[in-house]
Amino acid sequence: MLDAAAKVFHERGYADASVQDVADELGILKGSLYHYIDTKEDLLFRLLEGTHDDVNRILEEVRAHPGLDVLERLRLYVQRQVEYNLANVERVAVFYHDLDRLGEKRRRDILARRKAHESFVAGLISEAQRTGAANPALDVQVLSRCVFATIIWTYKWFRPDRDGPEHVAHSCADFALRGLIGQTAPVALPPVS
Amino acid sequence: MLDAAAKVFHERGYADASVQDVADELGILKGSLYHYIDTKEDLLFRLLEGTHDDVNRILEEVRAHPGLDVLERLRLYVQRQVEYNLANVERVAVFYHDLDRLGEKRRRDILARRKAHESFVAGLISEAQRTGAANPALDVQVLSRCVFATIIWTYKWFRPDRDGPEHVAHSCADFALRGLIGQTAPVALPPVS
Numbered sequence: 228m229l230d231a232a233a234k235v236f237h238e239r240g241y242a243d244a245s246v247q248d249v250a251d252e253l254g255i256l257k258g259s260l261y262h263y264i265d266t267k268e269d270l271l272f273r274l275l276e277g278t279h280d281d282v283n284r285i286l287e288e289v290r291a292h293p294g295l296d297v298l299e300r301l302r303l304y305v306q307r308q309v310e311y312n313l314a315n316v317e318r319v320a321v322f323y324h325d326l327d328r329l330g331e332k333r334r335r336d337i338l339a340r341r342k343a344h345e346s347f348v349a350g351l352i353s354e355a356q357r358t359g360a361a362n363p364a365l366d367v368q369v370l371s372r373c374v375f376a377t378i379i380w381t382y383k384w385f386r387p388d389r390d391g392p393e394h395v396a397h398s399c400a401d402f403a404l405r406g407l408i409g410q411t412a413p414v415a416l417p418p419v420s
Numbered sequence: 421m422l423d424a425a426a427k428v429f430h431e432r433g434y435a436d437a438s439v440q441d442v443a444d445e446l447g448i449l450k451g452s453l454y455h456y457i458d459t460k461e462d463l464l465f466r467l468l469e470g471t472h473d474d475v476n477r478i479l480e481e482v483r484a485h486p487g488l489d490v491l492e493r494l495r496l497y498v499q500r501q502v503e504y505n506l507a508n509v510e511r512v513a514v515f516y517h518d519l520d521r522l523g524e525k526r527r528r529d530i531l532a533r534r535k536a537h538e539s540f541v542a543g544l545i546s547e548a549q550r551t552g553a554a555n556p557a558l559d560v561q562v563l564s565r566c567v568f569a570t571i572i573w574t575y576k577w578f579r580p581d582r583d584g585p586e587h588v589a590h591s592c593a594d595f596a597l598r599g600l601i602g603q604t605a606p607v608a609l610p611p612v613s
Contacts, residue, residue: 240521242435323576324517328433369591372577373570377599380569383516390562398562402599406570409598 228253228263229277232270233317241271241325271325272333278318279340285311286347297355301374301407302400304348308378309396312385319382348374352407362409370407377403421446421456422470425463426510434464434518464518465526471511472533478504479540490548491597494567497541498596501571502589505578512575541567545600555602563600570596 231252235244246267250257264270289304312319326337349371355361377399385395424445428437439460443450457463482497505512519530542564548554570592578588 240435242433365594366587366591369583369588370595372573373592373595375577376569376573377566380565380573384565384568394559395562398559399566401558401602402563402566405602406595406599409594 228260228270229274229318232274233315233321236271236274236321236325237317241267241321241328246270268329268333271321272329272337274318275322275326275329275337278315278322279337281315282308282311282344283340286344290347296360297351297358298360298404298408301348301351301355302404304351305374305378305400305403306396309381309399310392312378312381313387313390313392313395316382316385319379323379323382345371345375355407361407365407365409370409373406374403377406421453421463422467422511425467426508426514429464429467429514429518430510434460434514434521439463461522461526464514465522465530467511468515468519468522468530471508471515472530474508475501475504475537476533479537483540489553490544490551491553491601494541494544494548494600495593495597497544498567498571498593499589502574502592503585505571505574506580506583506585506588509575509578512572516572516575538564538568548600554600558600558602563602566599567596570599 228249232249235248235252238244239248244267246260246264247257249270250260253260260270264273285307286304289300289307292300292303295303326334329337349367352361352367352370352374356363356365356367381395381399385392421442425442428441428445431437432441437460439453439457440450442463443453446453453463457466478500479497482493482500485493485496488496519527522530542560545554545560545563545567549556549558549560574588574592578585
């Protein structure tokens, strides 16, 4: 149901799409959809919640992964998030395109969940700066936002018929790591995992 | 007129906004707006064209700027584009949010103009790789897209009451340069201009 909603919202635009369109995409009656939701906004909220459930699992996997130093942990986070985005372009597009269409309470709820990711990445960058793995002179908040830019914008340019997802995920992780390390002295990037 | 259109399309969403809303924002009669445009899509197209006129001026300024080496030219491009985005958040938001709402011919027209920017940046990165200023082992297309991610995504996170535009533009340019240079050997970043 959420995949169908993502497809329909992405193709028609959330504002122009209807619950009927989503039912048609699923090949079921609109009434059947109304067993699960009351409004089109419910569908959007479920979709964004489901996407956050997915990316939270990535965050927890990366947080709990044993034996990584701070740069390796950052790299794994970027790589896994890019891989997720490339495999779920429609969901990610709707997430960033239509978040503001939610009612205020639900919008805040989703933004709070996103905040956990921002804090995680900013925390790792701060730790890298404290331990000398990254240049402590740089602005952690701006670095963190540039790292998310690298991760998120992939949904706009990735073409499955042209780009290899694994290559893109590794290349983006490398790009972000070099950017956030911010040293001009020799730095060996952590190995690809 | 275009600033008012940007504000209205950004706040209400293009699909939900009307020519009447734009006229109200300007404090004029809808009939007066129809001297300049025939449809809401005309307004959107004019807005995206105007935005491209602006960023093309930046491209030409950077291309013609005398006495820059290739990395300095790349840095200047990123810095100027970020500065433009931070000063025109609503226009840039509408550009990336509603480009697909244009009719097919107009959409292709705008995409072709965007292509010129992608070619410019990819060309400079290739030149940097050829001249040894950047690591030639890296994928120019992915690097170029990550550079644009760094530039473009600022419109989503910049808060004028919190972030200094000059600091953000310099920090983003540094981040992108480190990412695209892609060397682990000592590299002195070009000076800020």
